[in-house]
Amino acid sequence: MMASYIGIHLLFLAWIIINRLFLPALSKHPKLSAEPLVSVLVPMRNEERNVEILIKSLKNSSYSHIEFIVLNDQSTDGTQRELERTIAGDDRFTILQGDELPVGWVGKVHACHQLQLAASGDYLLFVDADVRFRPQAIEQSLVLMQRKGTQLLTGFPAFDVTPFLSKLLVPMLHFVILFHLPIALANYTKFKAATAANGMWMMFERTSYEKIGGHAAVRDSLVEDVHIARQVKAHGFSVVLANITMSVKCRMYETNAEVWEGFLKNSYAGIGRSPLMAVFLILFYSIFYVLPPFLAIYGGLSGSYWWIAPYALTVVQRWYVDMVTNQRWYLSFLIPLQAAAMLAVLVESMRKSLKKQPYSWKGRHYS
CATH class of the missing domain: 3.90.550.10 (Spore Coat Polysaccharide Biosynthesis Protein SpsA; Chain A)
Known part of the structure; x- marks a missing residue:
């Protein structure tokens, strides 16, 4: 099971490298x-x-x-x-x-x-x-x-x-x-x-x-x-x-509040306001990008060091993207937190949409 999980992450890395060739x-x-x-x-x-x-x-x-x-x-x-x-x-x-x-x-x-x-x-x-x-x-x-x-x-x-x-x-x-x-x-x-x-x-x-x-x-x-x-x-x-x-x-x-508000208005709309797509993304990122550091901790404590590989591969994926897009390389180590934050804003954005609550940006309100 772990070998397959690592293999999937290797495929993800290969895909990102190949995909970038067309940019x-x-x-x-x-x-x-x-x-x-x-x-x-x-x-x-x-x-x-x-x-x-x-x-x-x-x-x-x-x-x-x-x-x-x-x-x-x-x-x-x-x-x-x-x-x-x-x-x-x-x-x-x-x-x-x-x-x-x-x-x-x-x-x-x-x-x-x-x-x-x-x-x-x-x-x-x-x-x-x-x-x-x-x-x-x-x-x-x-x-x-x-x-x-x-x-x-x-x-x-x-x-x-x-x-x-x-x-x-x-x-x-x-x-x-x-x-x-x-x-x-x-x-x-x-x-x-x-x-x-x-x-x-x-x-x-x-x-x-x-x-x-x-x-x-x-x-x-x-x-x-x-x-x-x-x-x-x-x-x-x-x-x-x-x-x-x-x-x-x-x-x-400039502020954390601005970040949250800015992403909130675009997150759910950006996937076409699709609950099915939202659920898929929540499961996908939870399994492949939020979970790996916990596996790495278990691997380090138990001596099963190959359990660290999935987290290492997510960092390499993130690092490669940061390298080709002129971003700070050390942020790649935060990929589990980045994925979790993305999911959090998606969930809140979906909640507001389903409850017909408006999004706010620069003093204006949008449904």
């Missing part, structure tokens, strides 16, 4: 044959703490044919003041004031919709306010899009994880992609079920974006990034999920 990276030395106009579009709601670092990243961009449009989505903090101070008259920037949120729309989706209405670019790059990126990141994304002939490029950045709960939950985003998503199907077919996307970094070819109906097509979605990527595929266009971690970084949360 293209951004070019280290991008060369463009033409420079289309790129509109960088940033929705902001109560992002006072992120304004200065983001605007510095935007200003330092090495791509020249560009416009930056920032939407202040009815912030109640000092976002507007910080925007005016840090932009300081740079004429590449436009600041918009967001409209009231209409019934039936999710806040971020409505902000992105307003941003694209004001954009002039041939390409639309939507980025979150907590993203920071290297000067060449925009042309790197353009080069990969042109090389792949794709209409949407997206990816998950490297994560700066400060609160303890973010060390557990945030790095699992990369693990879930490399473990659960068949990336060959995601990147080389129009199969909608095999689709992943990340709203922190989404670059659309403008004409294709308009043909799918833009963000208005997913106005009520809490996981709008995945759903709009599926719309791209449904209209016959292609999506590329790329490894952008060497050029794009993000600090998603």
Whole structure:
């Protein structure tokens, strides 16, 4: 029995390594044959703490044919003041004031919709306010899009994880992609079920974006990034999920409460609100990722040291993912706690959904 259990973990490791081969990276030395106009579009709601670092990243961009449009989505903090101070008259920037949120729309989706209405670019790059990126990141994304002939490029950045709960939950985003998503199907077919996307970094070819109906097509979605990527595929266009971690970084949360609230609204929705899928994931991760350290303790105390192997293999799986996604390697030893935290947030997210309780994010409530 233990030999089979170890064998399964070896298969998991092999799968992750093979799956990663289909995840293209951004070019280290991008060369463009033409420079289309790129509109960088940033929705902001109560992002006072992120304004200065983001605007510095935007200003330092090495791509020249560009416009930056920032939407202040009815912030109640000092976002507007910080925007005016840090932009300081740079004429590449436009600041918009967001409209009231209409019934039936999710806040971020409505902000992105307003941003694209004001954009002039041939390409639309939507980025979150907590993203920071290297000067060449925009042309790197353009080069990969042109090389792949794709209409949407997206990816998950490297994560700066400060609160303890973010060390557990945030790095699992990369693990879930490399473990659960068949990336060959995601990147080389129009199969909608095999689709992943990340709203922190989404670059659309403008004409294709308009043909799918833009963000208005997913106005009520809490996981709008995945759903709009599926719309791209449904209209016959292609999506590329790329490894952008060497050029794009993000600090998603500053407090444990923010981490919990942020994951809560997306966890159950992200699996299609399926109780069967939730039960499967709870059993799967409990057996293969929460249980191994207990087996290792038993093995160490009893002298049956091969019982340590499953935990060691889960750490190697996690380490490999962290290595290729520019994450802190030592977090790999926390994989049992990371899996347990992921399950805890999934259970609570499902409970709230089944009881029709709203999710909260930045002062707004969603069902």
